[in-house]
Amino acid sequence: MNKIGLIGGTGPESTIEYYKGIEYGVQQKLGCNFFPNLTIESLSVFEVLGFCEKQDYSGLTNYLLQGIRNLAAAGAQYAALTGITPHIVFDELSEVSPIPLISMVDSARDYAGVHGYKKICLLGTLPTMEGTFFQSSFAKCGIEVVTPNAEEKNYMGMKIETELEFGKVLPETQSAFKKIADRIIREEQVQAVVLGCTELPLIFDSVELPVPYIDVMQVHINTLIDLIMQS
CATH class of the missing domain: 3.40.50.1860 (Rossmann fold)
Known part of the structure; x- marks a missing residue:
């Protein structure tokens, strides 16, 4: 092996x-x-x-x-x-x-391509959401990547760095993350939400959204x- x-x-x-x-x-x-x-x-x-x-x-x-x-x-x-x-x-x-x-990014892109997704929402750390490496990889399969607005990005980045990296999952943070995801799904008509930080499954574990997740870690x-x- x-x-x-x-x-x-x-x-x-x-x-x-x-x-x-x-x-x-x-x-x-x-x-x-x-x-x-x-x-x-x-x-x-x-x-x-x-x-x-x-x-x-x-x-x-x-x-x-x-x-x-x-x-x-x-x-x-x-x-x-x-x-x-x-x-x-x-x-x-x-x-x-x-x-x-x-x-990890290319693995997630291939998974999204196999499932026929053409537009996804990317959630993650601030460098991930503000970077271009995710978008560049997904674009090779014709998949559009949208991210939260500036205020939402800063909030999510701060919470990941100060809470999730230490294994903390707070109900108010979980509720706020769901609200952000729901807004993007509603306004951008995305087909899936990419959990683009390996700590995000911690907070979305018991959260239901109207579209599927792509757990990049799994x-x-x-x-x-x-x-x-x-x-």
Whole structure:
């Protein structure tokens, strides 16, 4: 089986979900008592957000690259980022990485394409919603990406950084996030809502919307499970 290396800690909550999802996902597919070998290099989400705030994308690339080099040294044949925000430098990182990287954004795009979506709403951290890397990837499949307005973006970004990254799910924040999603669905007529931050499933877990979710983390986990099981 292929060995996967994960860049974790961006943030810790999603890293836990990746580990459990991959280990038990492979076991379930095999139908026997077996867990795959994988390596996690834990970095800091706050370092990542700091690089993004300063728009120091070269610094961010180098920060992530050192982690990927450690994964390769531990025998990983492929690597994946467990946070979406670091994908802002995914193309640059792929060019210098010693092992192939598996994109969370491209996995979500392919999933949306298979399901025939043409217009989606993207929710995530401020760098993710204000960046272009999501839109560029989805545009390759003819999918339009819309995001919240400036005030909503700032609110969501702040709540993700100060609450969700620490595993906190507050009812008032959950209600506000639902209100934002409902407005965009109603006004923009989107066909799906992309949970474009690996902590967002925490807050949308018990929230019902009139359109489907695309949980980019789970889609990515499924992609990695399939890759591990390839001989």
